[in-house]
Structure formats: structure tokens, C-alpha cells
Amino acid sequence: MSNASSNHDSRHPLLAAILLALVVAAMNIGLWWWSNLPHGPENWNGPIGGFALSAFQRYQNPLKNDFPSDEEIDSDLKLLKRYTPRIRTYSTLQNPQVYRLAEKEGLQVMAGAWVDRRLDNNEKEIDTLIAQARRYPNSINRVVVGNEVLFRNDIPPEQLMAYADRVRAAIHQPVTIAEPWHIWAKYPELAEHVDFITVHLFPYWNGIAVTGQGKGLEAFPAVSDALGSYDALKKMFPNKPIVIGEIGWPSNGDRYKYADPSVSNEAIFLRTWFNEAKKRNIDYYVMEAFDQPWKEALSGRTEAYWGMFNADRQPKFPFTGPVTEDTAWPWKALGASLLALIPMVWFARRYSRFKLTGRFFFCALIQLACGLVTWSATLPFNFYLSWIDWTMLVLLFPAQIAILAILLINGFEFTEVLWRRGWVRHAGLLPPDPVEKQPFVSIHLACYNEPPEMVFVTLDSLAELKYENFEVLVIDNNTKDPAIWKPVQEYCEKLGSKFRFFHLEPWPGFKAGALNFGLKETDPRADVVAVIDADYVVREDWLASLTGYFHDPKVAVVQCPQAHRDYEHNRFRRMTAWEYDGFFRIGMHHRNERNAIIQHGTMTMVRRSALEGTGNWSEWTICEDAELGLRLMHAGYELVYVDELMGKGLTPADFKAYKSQRYRWAFGAMQILKGRWSWMTKKGPLSSGQRFHFLTGWFSWFADALHLIFTMMAIFWTAGMVAFPTLFNLPMQLFLIPVIGFFFAKAIFGIVLYRVRVPCSWYDTLMASLASMSLSHAIARGILHGLTREKTSFVVTAKSRRLGGSNFAAFAPVREEFLMAIALVGCIVGMGMRFGTHYVEGTLWMFILGAQSIPYVSAVIGAWIAHKAGDKAG
Numbered sequence: 001m002s003n004a005s006s007n008h009d010s011r012h013p014l015l016a017a018i019l020l021a022l023v024v025a026a027m028n029i030g031l032w033w034w035s036n037l038p039h040g041p042e043n044w045n046g047p048i049g050g051f052a053l054s055a056f057q058r059y060q061n062p063l064k065n066d067f068p069s070d071e072e073i074d075s076d077l078k079l080l081k082r083y084t085p086r087i088r089t090y091s092t093l094q095n096p097q098v099y100r101l102a103e104k105e106g107l108q109v110m111a112g113a114w115v116d117r118r119l120d121n122n123e124k125e126i127d128t129l130i131a132q133a134r135r136y137p138n139s140i141n142r143v144v145v146g147n148e149v150l151f152r153n154d155i156p157p158e159q160l161m162a163y164a165d166r167v168r169a170a171i172h173q174p175v176t177i178a179e180p181w182h183i184w185a186k187y188p189e190l191a192e193h194v195d196f197i198t199v200h201l202f203p204y205w206n207g208i209a210v211t212g213q214g215k216g217l218e219a220f221p222a223v224s225d226a227l228g229s230y231d232a233l234k235k236m237f238p239n240k241p242i243v244i245g246e247i248g249w250p251s252n253g254d255r256y257k258y259a260d261p262s263v264s265n266e267a268i269f270l271r272t273w274f275n276e277a278k279k280r281n282i283d284y285y286v287m288e289a290f291d292q293p294w295k296e297a298l299s300g301r302t303e304a305y306w307g308m309f310n311a312d313r314q315p316k317f318p319f320t321g322p323v324t325e326d327t328a329w330p331w332k333a334l335g336a337s338l339l340a341l342i343p344m345v346w347f348a349r350r351y352s353r354f355k356l357t358g359r360f361f362f363c364a365l366i367q368l369a370c371g372l373v374t375w376s377a378t379l380p381f382n383f384y385l386s387w388i389d390w391t392m393l394v395l396l397f398p399a400q401i402a403i404l405a406i407l408l409i410n411g412f413e414f415t416e417v418l419w420r421r422g423w424v425r426h427a428g429l430l431p432p433d434p435v436e437k438q439p440f441v442s443i444h445l446a447c448y449n450e451p452p453e454m455v456f457v458t459l460d461s462l463a464e465l466k467y468e469n470f471e472v473l474v475i476d477n478n479t480k481d482p483a484i485w486k487p488v489q490e491y492c493e494k495l496g497s498k499f500r501f502f503h504l505e506p507w508p509g510f511k512a513g514a515l516n517f518g519l520k521e522t523d524p525r526a527d528v529v530a531v532i533d534a535d536y537v538v539r540e541d542w543l544a545s546l547t548g549y550f551h552d553p554k555v556a557v558v559q560c561p562q563a564h565r566d567y568e569h570n571r572f573r574r575m576t577a578w579e580y581d582g583f584f585r586i587g588m589h590h591r592n593e594r595n596a597i598i599q600h601g602t603m604t605m606v607r608r609s610a611l612e613g614t615g616n617w618s619e620w621t622i623c624e625d626a627e628l629g630l631r632l633m634h635a636g637y638e639l640v641y642v643d644e645l646m647g648k649g650l651t652p653a654d655f656k657a658y659k660s661q662r663y664r665w666a667f668g669a670m671q672i673l674k675g676r677w678s679w680m681t682k683k684g685p686l687s688s689g690q691r692f693h694f695l696t697g698w699f700s701w702f703a704d705a706l707h708l709i710f711t712m713m714a715i716f717w718t719a720g721m722v723a724f725p726t727l728f729n730l731p732m733q734l735f736l737i738p739v740i741g742f743f744f745a746k747a748i749f750g751i752v753l754y755r756v757r758v759p760c761s762w763y764d765t766l767m768a769s770l771a772s773m774s775l776s777h778a779i780a781r782g783i784l785h786g787l788t789r790e791k792t793s794f795v796v797t798a799k800s801r802r803l804g805g806s807n808f809a810a811f812a813p814v815r816e817e818f819l820m821a822i823a824l825v826g827c828i829v830g831m832g833m834r835f836g837t838h839y840v841e842g843t844l845w846m847f848i849l850g851a852q853s854i855p856y857v858s859a860v861i862g863a864w865i866a867h868k869a870g871d872k873a874g
Contacts, residue, residue, distance in 0.1 A: 013349050014349050017344075018345055020348045020356075020359060020360060020363055021340075024367050025337035026337075027364070027367075028367045029330075029333045032333035032336070032371075033329070035325075036329040038323060039264045039325075041268040043321070044270075044274045044319045044320070046274070047083065048083050048274065049084065049274075049282075049284040049286070050084050050085075050086035050284065051083075051084055051087050051088065052087075052246055052288040053076070053087045053089055053289050053290075054289075054290065054292050055068045055098065056068060056292055056294060058384070059293075061294040063294065063297070063298075067094070070097050073098055074101050077102060077105045077107060078105060079309075079313060080107070081107060085108055086107065086110070087107055087109055087110070088110040088245065089109060089110070091112060091113070092132050093121075093125055096128070099111065099139055102139045103136050103138055109139050109141070109142075110140075110142040111129060111132060111133065111140045111144070112129075112145075113167075114146075114147065115146035115147070115155065116152070122163070126145070129145070129167060130170045137172065140173060142174050142243075143174075143175050145160070145164045146178065148178065148180065151180050151183050161177075161189070168194075175194055175195050176195060176198040177190055177198065178198040178200060178245045179198075180202075181233060184199060184236070184237075185236065188237075196242065197233065197242045198244075198245040199233055199244055200245055200287075201226040201230065201246070202248070204222070204249055204250060204259040204261070206259075207259050208257075209258040209259060209260070210222045210259070211268060222259070222269055226247060227280075230242065230244065230282065243284070244283065245285055246288075247287060248270065248286050248306050248308075249261070249269040250266065251266040252302070252382060253300070253301045253302025254301055254730055254841050254842075255839055261302055263316050263326075264323050264324070264325045266316060266317065267316070267323040270286065270308065271319065290310070291304055291307035291309070291310050291311040292307065292311070293311055296729075301729055332374050336370045336373075339370040339373065339374065340366050340367040340369075340370035344363040347366065353420070353424075354415065358416075359419075361411075361415055361419070362415040369408055372404060376738070380393055402706070403703075404742075405699065406699045406700065406702075406703050410700070410749050411749065413587070413749075414749045414752070416593065417590055417756070418756060423589060424593050425593055425595065427549070427641060429541075429545040429642065429644060432545065435468045438468060438543075439528050440469040440470065440525040440527055441467070441469065441470040441527075441529075441605065442470070442473060442528070442530070443470060443471065443472045443532065444475065444515055444518040444522075444530065445475065445531075445533075446476075446511050446514040446518070447474065447534035448477055448478060448479055448514075449481075452487040452488050459474070459491060459495060461540075461647075462538060463495050463496075464540050465538070465542065465544075466540045467547075471499075471522075471526070472499045473518045474492055474500070474501045474502070475504065475515070476489075476501070477507045477511075477513065479503070479505070480505070489501040502521065509619035510622060512618060516616050516617050516619065519611070519612065519616055528547060528606065529605070530543070530604065530605040530606075531601055531604050532602050535649040535650040536603065536647045538646060539646045539647060542560075545646070546558050550605075554636075554637060554638045555637065555638045555639075556606060556607045556632040556638065557605065557607070557639040557640065558639075558642060559599055559600070559604045559642070560603040560604070560647065561584030562580055562600060562602060562603065562649065563584075563603075563647065564577040564580065564650065565649070565650065571767075571865055571868075571869045573651040573869065574767070575865070576771050577651050578758065578760050578767065578768035578771075579771035581760070581768075582757075582768060585757040587697075589643065595687070595690060596633065596694065598697070599625050600625050602647075603646060603647045606632075610635065613635075614635050620671070622664055622667060622792065623665060623668025623671065626668065627668075627672050631676075634676075634679055634685050634686055636685055654867075655774075655859075658775070658866070659775065662778050662782065663782040664782070666701055666778070666779045666780075666783050667785055667786040667789075668786070669698050670783055670786025671786055673698065673786075674786075674787070679691075680694050698783075701783055704776045704780040704783065704855075705779070705780045705784055708780035708781075710852070711820065711852045714824075714848070714849060714852060715823050715824065715827055718831060719830075721831070721834065722830040722834045725834065730845060736844040740847065740848065740851075743848075750769065750772075751769065770858050773858040773859075774859040774861070775855075776856075777820070777856065777859060809867075810864055810867030813863055814859045814862075814863045817856040818859075818860050820856040821853050821856035821857050821860060824849050824853035824856065825853060828849050831846050
């Protein structure tokens with residue numbers, strides 16, 4: 001069956017690609033449909049008990065003395081009159097024209113006086129309330145003295161009761177005080193000073209879910225919670241009428257415990273409540289008529305979304321029939337599908353050689369990315385955002401695009417490695433040439449301050465090569481101590497005429513400078529220059545099995561992977577050895593498919609004419625090997641990657657050396673990126689595949705740099721949320737969900753590829769992951785320094801054991817990582833103490849802080865492992 005499908009794909013690749021893209025697009029639309037399935041709360045056909053009214057329009061704000069006009073208020077009252085005969089207000093000083101306009105519209109008003117700690121203002125409010133109640137006795141049928149005053153602890157109960165008594169004595173309308181349920185339970189004496197009890201019931205702030213299991217009211221726990229509180233209050237005050245002054249549900253904002261703010265949940269709660277209140281003859285006012293965006297600055301994001309109408313005066317949900325969370329979902333789903341369609345068809349056609357599973361997977365990944373872009377671009381319009389919010393969105397949106405780009409790049413590698421039918425470019429060992437056809441090879445070994453015993457082992461392996469036409473140039477540059485370089489010179493003399501030793505002091509250009517010197521001393525017969533590090537032991541058939549590739553004039557480089565030895569019984573060397581191995585088993589094969597391998601400076605052979613003809617080794621970058629590979633590709637040459645372990649070296653001696661090596665690679669990569677930018681971004685000799693790999697191959701390292709920047713921002717923002725929660729809001733899910741998804745996807749991609757391609761145990765896979773993550777900070781510093789600086793020192797990676805110190809000294813190489821880990825753990829503790837797990841955004845944020853801490857904690861663990869492994873070795 002699979003063969004038939006494969007044959008059909010090869011005969012009609014475009015048709016197969018279109019069909020596959022359409023299937024994925026249809027699944028995308030189905031996913032949007034499923035996530036917006038209509039809910040079916042009970043219909044409501046009658047009038048609503050009443051509305052709490054704040055008449056501020058979309059961009060008005062009483063905190064800035066920006067109030068609605070008579071025309072705007074009158075328009076709001078005309079709209080509300082279609083749904084209810086009653087409204088409730090909170091202040092007689094703000095928008096005093098409401099009472100006159102309400103009387104004109106025939107609306108009854110429960111008028112409120114705002115009471116707080118401003119005693120002079122309280123007097124004005126109460127005097128005005130009395131005056132308005134006397135002036136408009138036909139519209140003001142009830143009055144409220146204070147709104148949640150005792151809940152805020154603004155004044156003592158005795159003072160509030162005195163205010164209520166004063167108003168009761170001055171007017172004919174019934175008087176009340178409005179407080180939450182628990183305040184009435186705490187101060188039952190309040191009931192003696194009011195004509196009826198006004199209570200606020202908010203199951204949302206109790207963390208109760210709107211829907212649950214069971215039948216009848218059991219299926220609506222939030223409504224049941226409100227009714228339970230109401231019934232308990234009736235038992236407490238059997239002789240007092242009870243009015244629910246505020247009850248409602250937010251349509252957006254932060255989840256609180258099990259309470260989820262959404263349009264559909266608001267619809268379910270209110271429609272269910274309307275029906276239950278009618279059955280029980282409960283007097284109530286919905287909190288509130290219109291969304292009030294200005295309230296977000298007072299009490300958090302959720303406060304802006306309690307309206308039954310949005311800030312543009314449009315109803316959020318119908319009163320009959322099913323409710324859909326996002327009525328615009330079909331357009332968003334269609335837009336996401338159209339956005340992904342052409343890229344999916346292109347990919348499925350271009351890579352028809354991949355297995356069907358792989359093509360489907362990557363098309364689904366493209367569709368997912370386009371869906372997230374559509375979601376991220378449209379979701380902000382569900383919120384009332386300030387210009388500061390929009391500015392942050394505009395700044396962060398490119399970061400989200402970058403995250404998705406990195407995800408797609410990693411996904412492409414994942415797909416090609418996992419679901420290829422076979423490697424397009426695969427090279428293996430060749431039969432040895434007869435001596436007369438062997439290219440002459442000049443092997444260059446640059447060393448600086450290396451232990452002589454280590455170099456002796458490398459030289460012995462070179463002396464045992466089963467190859468006739470070669471020489472070895474040992475180039476020691478700038479080693480000060482003769483006791484280190486003199487023994488190497490003497491050893492070369494013992495090995496015979498094939499081995500020549502050079503000591504350079506002083507000498508510029510670091511390793512590239514030494515290798516360029518070696519080129520000048522190279523035997524004129526040499527066709528090939530081979531480079532190895534001073535710690536490598538090579539196989540005797542290294543040259544014999546590979547130099548045959550140079551019979552093809554297009555081939556400029558034959559590269560073998562880095563590999564390591566003597567690591568099995570040292571935990572630190574073992575984890576680093578397997579960490580290196582991942583790139584050569586996975587990344588190099590992936591790049592080799594488009595002749596875009598990274599040339600690294602050991603176990604590599606270069607055509608001498610190509611090397612000298614393109615400008616020798618570059619001394620302007622500390623990654624002269626990778627730069628040479630790119631330069632040779634630009635010159636039109638082929639680079640051959642042979643995945644055979646033809647030589648093995650030593651891993652870095654300790655964590656400091658491990659970090660400094662990766663810092664150097666990252667810094668050098670940025671030097672190359674800046675120096676060869678036009679090659680990689682403009683059409684020219686480099687193929688599109690080569691440009692793709694050299695531009696995107698460092699994206700994961702850019703992600704480490706962004707990780708550092710975002711971590712610093714996260715620490716700052718978390719400190720603000722903990723210390724100043726009214727100024728710093730919890731981040732929206734808009735930002736959190738893609739980041740968490742990226743974290744999981746990247747981890748899954750890496751682990752799966754390791755298990756498929758790298759021949760190590762699960763333990764070694766996890767330890768290699770730890771080693772990889774521990775380098776994040778060093779890479780980030782290398783990237784940022786490389787982008788902002790021209791040069792840095794070339795630090796040779798120490799391969800031999802250095803004398804250790806105390807246990808405390810073990811953490812010296814990771815001081816910055818240790819401080820970052822402590823700061824992030826402190827942020828998590830602070831978030832837990834301030835917010836707990838009541839808000840899903842807060843929980844997600846703590847998860848992200850924990851994920852951000854992993855590289856720093858990994859570095860501390862890695863440094864400790866290196867220290868203890870060194871102690872055992874010592």
C-alpha cells in the first residue's frame with residue numbers, strides 16, 4: 001500500500017501536494033470549529049431585573065475627568081430600557097444628569113452615594129443624594145448609602161450606619177447599604193439601620209466554575225453558589241427584604257481558580273440566573289450594563305469585562321439559541337488556512353521524496369504556525385488595550401514570529417532526519433588508491449601550551465598511518481615555556497623526516513595565523529592540507545580511505561565528525577561527548593543534503609589549491625574553519641561529509657573550558673554572519689539551501705540570546721507584579737501559550753532525534769540534554785558580544801585536567817548562571833506568595849519562569865558534575 005502511494009506521488013507530485021495541503025487546511029478549519037462549538041444555555045425571553053450602570057464610553061475615564069455627555073447617557077438609557085425597567089448608580093456627584101434623563105425615559109433608579117475615606121466628599125455625596133431623591137421621587141425609588149465601604153475598610157461600621165440613619169430620616173424612599181455576603185455576616189447590626197439588605201454575589205471571585213457535573217442546578221455550580229449565599233442571608237435576616245445589588249460574570253480577563261472568564265460562560269451564567277431568579281422571585285441588578293475599560297487600571301484586567309454589552313454598546317451574546325465563543329471564527333479559520341496553503345503545497349511538492357507521514361507532519365506544522373499567527377494577530381481585539389499595550393504587542397509580535405520561525409526550522413530538521421526515504425548526499429569510505437595515485441597530504445597540527453604527553457599520543461597515531469604520501473607539520477605558536485614545546489620538537493625529530501616542528505614566538509592570528517604559516521612551509525607536492533587537533537588519535541586508514549574523493553575537481557573539503565575517547569568512566573566527559581555527538585549524527589547530515597555542512601577545524605582535509613586560491617585561513621575571525629567552509633561553497637566547491645569516526649580526541653577538561661569553547665564558536669559565528677552577510681542574503685554563487693542553512697543554522701543560538709534578554713525582562717516584570725501589582729499586570733495567555741508550546745516542541749524534537757540517531761542510552765540522552773542546556777548562557781553572551789564587538793581573545797580549549805580547588809570554587813565558572821537561577825527561583829516564590837495558583841496566567845507564568853531557569857540550573861549542575869568528576873580523576 002505504501003509503495004503504491006509513493007509511486008502515485010512520484011507520478012503526480014503537484015496533485016498529491018495539493019490534496020495533502022487541502023486535507024491539512026480542512027483539519028485546521030475543523031479544529032477552529034471544534035474549539036468554538038456553540039453552547040446551549042437555557043433561553044431567556046423576559047425583562048432583566050436591573051442593571052448596574054457606569055455610563056463611561058470606550059475611551060472615557062473618570063480618573064482623568066473625562067465624562068460622558070447628556071447625549072451619550074441618554075443613548076445608553078434608551079438602549080437599556082429595551083431590556084429592563086431599572087438601573088442602579090453609584091455616585092450622585094458623577095454624571096448627576098442620569099436621574100433627570102432616567103425620569104424622562106421612565107426608568108426606576110436605585111441611586112447610590114459614594115462613600116470612602118474622604119470625609120468631606122462623603123458629606124457632599126450624602127447631601128446630593130438627599131437632594132436628588134427629593135427632586136426626582138418618581139424615578140429614584142431606592143437609595144444606597146455606600147458601596148462595599150466596609151469591605152474596603154474605608155470607615156468604621158458606626159460611621160456608615162450613622163450616614164444611613166441620616167439619609168433615612170431625610171427622605172421617603174427606602175434606604176440600604178451595599179456589601180458582599182460575608183460583611184453582612186460579620187456585621188449583622190447593619191440590618192437595623194437599613195430598610196432592605198443589598199448584597200453583592202460573585203461566584204467568580206469564589207473561584208466557582210460556571211458548569212459542572214450533574215443534573216438541574218448541580219450542572220451550574222456558580223449559580224448554585226449564588227443561590228446558596230442568598231438563601232443563607234434570608235435565614236440570617238428573615239424580616240428584611242433582600243436585593244442582590246450586583247451579580248454577573250466577566251467575559252474576559254484572568255481565570256480565578258476554577259472560574260473561567262469567557263463570553264460563553266457569561267452567557268451560560270446570566271441566562272441560567274435570569275431563569276432561576278424569575279422562578280424564585282429574586283430582586284437583582286446585573287453587574288454591569290457596559291464594559292468599563294478604565295477599571296482595568298484600578299483592579300486588574302478582569303474588571304474591564306463585566307458588562308452584558310461591550311464598550312461599543314453591542315450585546316456580547318444572544319438571549320435565545322446557542323452561544324458561540326468567537327463568532328468570527330470561520331473567517332479566522334479560513335484566513336489561517338489560506339495563509340498556509342501555498343507554503344504547504346510548495347513544501348509537499350518540493351519534498352515529495354519524504355515519506356507521506358513526514359510531509360503531513362510538516363504541513364501540519366506550517367498550518368499550526370499560520371494558525372498561531374492569525375490567533376495572535378486577532379486576539380488583542382478581544383481586549384481593551386491602551387496605546388502602551390499596543391506598543392508592547394507591536395514589539396513582541398516579531399518575537400513571536402521568530403519563535404515560530406525557529407520552531408519551523410527545527411521541525412524541518414526533525415522531518416528530514418526522521419522521515420527521509422534515504423540521504424540524497426551520502427558518502428562513505430573509499431577503497432585505498434595505489435601509492436602512485438595517492439594525493440600528497442600535508443597534515444597540520446597547531447598547538448599552544450599543550451601537555452607534551454598528549455601531543456605524543458597524537459603523533460604516534462599519525463606515524464602509524466597506512467599511507468605513503470604525507471607529511472606532518474607541528475606548529476607550536478606562542479608557547480612560552482620551553483619545557484612544554486621542546487619535548488614535542490625532540491619527539492618529532494625521533495619520528496623521522498615526515499615530521500617537521502616549528503616554534504613561533506611571538507606570532508599573530510591565533511590558530512589561523514599558525515595554519516597560514518604552515519601553508520608557507522607545506523611541501524610543494526602537497527595536493528591536500530589536513531588539519532587535526534593536538535589531542536586526536538587517528539585511525540590508520542584515515543587518509544587511505546578518504547583522499548580518493550579529491551580525484552573529483554569539484555571537491556574542496558572532506559570532513560569527518562568530531563569524536564571523543566577516554567570519556568566512558570568520567571561523568572562530565574561522558575555527558576559532553578554525547579552532547580557533541582548529536583550535531584554530527586543529526587545536524588551535519590541535515591545540512592549535508594544541501595552541501596551546507598559546517599567545516600570544523602579537526603579531522604578535515606582541504607584541497608590546497610582551493611584553500612590558497614580563496615585567501616588562505618581567515619585571521620579576522622576566531623572560527624576560521626567555519627568561515628573557510630562557507631568561502632569554498634561560495635567559490636562553487638563541493639564539501640563531502642563522511643560520517644565515520646576516523647579519529648577521536650578529548651573532551652574539554654572542565655566546565656570552564658567547555659563554556660569558553662562554545663562562547664568562542666558563538667562569537668565567531670557572529671563575526672562570520674556580519675562579515676559575509678551579503679553572501680547569505682543576496683542571490684549569488686551560494687544556493688538557496690546553503691543560504692538557508694547558514695542563516696538559520698544559528699537561529700537556535702539566537703534563541704539562547706533572546707532567552708537571556710527575555711529572562712532579564714521577566715525578572716524585572718515579575719518583581720513589578722509582586723511589589724506593585726496595580727501597575728504590573730499578569731501577562732496575557734496571548735504571550736504565554738506560544739512560548740510554552742515552543743518549549744515543549746523543542747524539547748520533544750531534540751529528544752526524539754537523539755533517540756533515533758545517536759547510539760546512546762536514555763541516561764546519556766538526558767545527560768547530553770543537560771550539557772546542552774548548560775551552555776545556553778555562554779552561547780547567549782557569545783552571540784551578543786559577537787554582534788556588538790569586532791574581536792575577542794582566542795582561548796584554546798583546555799583538554800587536560802587542571803588542578804581543582806574547593807567545592808565552592810567549583811561554581812566560579814558559573815557565577816552569572818548561579819545568580820540568574822537564584823533570581824528566577826526568587827521570582828517563582830514571590831509569584832506563589834502573591835498570586836498562588838488562583839490565576840491560570842499566574843500559574844503559566846510561574847511555569848515559564850521555571851522553564852527559563854532550566855539552563856541556569858543546568859549550568860550549576862554541570863559545573864558541579866565537572867568538579868566531582870575531576871576530583872575522582874585526580
